[in-house]
Amino acid sequence: xxxxxxxxxxxxxxxxxxxxxxxxxxxxxxxxxxxxxxxxxxxxxxxxxxxxxxxxxxxxxxxxxxxxxxxxxxxxxxxxxxxxxxxxxxxxxxxxxxxxxxxxxxxxxxxxxxxxxxxxxxxxxxxxxxxxxxxxxxxxxxxxxxxxxxxxxxxxxxxxx
Amino acid sequence: xxxxxxxxxxxxxxxxxxxxxxxxxxxxxxxxxxxxxxxxxxxxxxxxxxxxxxxxxxxxxxxxxxxxxxxxxxxxxxxxxxxxxxxxxxxxxxxxxxxxxxxxxxxxxxxxxxxxxxxxxxxxxxxxxxxxxxxxx
Numbered sequence: 001x002x003x004x005x006x007x008x009x010x011x012x013x014x015x016x017x018x019x020x021x022x023x024x025x026x027x028x029x030x031x032x033x034x035x036x037x038x039x040x041x042x043x044x045x046x047x048x049x050x051x052x053x054x055x056x057x058x059x060x061x062x063x064x065x066x067x068x069x070x071x072x073x074x075x076x077x078x079x080x081x082x083x084x085x086x087x088x089x090x091x092x093x094x095x096x097x098x099x100x101x102x103x104x105x106x107x108x109x110x111x112x113x114x115x116x117x118x119x120x121x122x123x124x125x126x127x128x129x130x131x132x133x134x135x136x137x138x139x140x141x142x143x144x145x146x147x148x149x150x151x152x153x154x155x156x157x158x159x160x161x
Numbered sequence: 162x163x164x165x166x167x168x169x170x171x172x173x174x175x176x177x178x179x180x181x182x183x184x185x186x187x188x189x190x191x192x193x194x195x196x197x198x199x200x201x202x203x204x205x206x207x208x209x210x211x212x213x214x215x216x217x218x219x220x221x222x223x224x225x226x227x228x229x230x231x232x233x234x235x236x237x238x239x240x241x242x243x244x245x246x247x248x249x250x251x252x253x254x255x256x257x258x259x260x261x262x263x264x265x266x267x268x269x270x271x272x273x274x275x276x277x278x279x280x281x282x283x284x285x286x287x288x289x290x291x292x293x294x295x296x297x298x
Contacts, residue, residue: 032223036175058181072258074182107184107265134181147179 011069015083021076023069026055030135037136040147047141055135059112062132063100074109077102086157092125095156101129101143103152111148115156116140163203163211168231169195170224177227183261190234191269200235205243208236216255229256237266 011023033053041047060071064080071077080086081102089095095115103111113131117123126143133139133147143154173193180186190196199208212232215225233256236244253259 030178030223032174033178036171036178039171040175040179060181072182074184105185105188107188109182110185111181132181133179135178148181148185 011065013065013068015080016085017083019079019083021064021071021080022073023057023061023065023071025057025069029053029055033135040133040136044139044141044145044147046145047139049137050130050140051132051138053135053137054132057132058134059132062130062138063112063114067132077109077112081157084159085161086159089156089158092119092156095119095127096158097127099156099158101127101131102155102157103148104155105152110152111146113143113146115143119143162214163199163207163232165199165211165228165231167195167199167202168228169193170227173231174223174227177230183258184265186230186258187262187265190230191237191265193231193234196231196234197238199231200238203235205236205239205247208232208239209244209247212236233262237262 009025011025013021013023015021037053041049055070057065057067058070058072060074060077061067061069064071064077064084086100089099096118097116099115101113101115102109103113111131113129115127116130117128119125119127123142126145128140129143129146130138130140131146139146143149173190173195176189176193177186180189203211212229215221215229215232218225221229236247248263251259256262
């Protein structure tokens with residue numbers, strides 16, 4: 001993140017029920033990010049980058065706005081889950097590629113991603129995820145191997161219809 | 162002026178850049194040991210003075226922003242009565258995500274929510290390249 005200057009444009013979209021969600025787009029990149037991405041990738045060696053650095057969208061923007069914007073207002077997320085008719089998957093064995101994962105700590109939702117492999121014994125029920133790490137890149141990573149996985153609860157959701 | 166070198170700038174900057182949402186930022190900054198340390202080392206007046214000094218800087222660098230937020234969170238460890246007036250004079254334009262932070266602060270410490278109006282107008286969490294370049298030119 002960081003606070004924040006350089007607002008460019010807003011991006012608005014609606015849930016299925018018509019609630020307006022407002023995100024933001026800013027294609028400026030703080031050059032200092034490049035110094036930090038190296039350290040970040042050393043800290044998470046199993047994370048495979050799949051995009052360039054971008055501040056145009058964050059994790060929630062990746063999932064809920066098709067990479068169109070940065071959604072930092074977490075009150076939107078429960079609204080989107082409810083109004084887009086996501087259903088929680090209680091049994092980890094039922095999780096499939098295409099489901100989404102939500103990371104929450106004691107302050108609320110901190111991260112989200114898209115499941116791309118089936119959880120099983122081989123990966124200790126930590127499926128691979130695609131997620132955007134805020135102002136950094138999109139990464140492919142095990143569900144328990146990202147900056148947001150420590151001390152957070154992971155829940156899986158799916159749209160069935 | 163407080164010694165900002167005591168802040169773990171590398172870690173805090175990474176947290177700031179990794180924050181998808183203000184709550185992740187809040188919990189990691191609030192619990193950071195280096196922020197707790199400067200809260201213990203300096204009194205409220207010294208922290209506020211340094212905060213205002215950085216806030217008034219034009220063309221702030223990324224490091225300036227991290228220092229600013231580091232001091233803000235050090236103040237969150239001070240007795241509420243000492244910072245109530247200070248928080249009341251801040252605004253969301255100067256300190257992005259401020260209202261979110263005050264809200265979490267109230268929740269963490271069971272403060273009355275009446276001390277701040279939560280009227281969140283989100284802005285994208287980015288320092289523009291122009292701002293950064295000017296700040297380091």
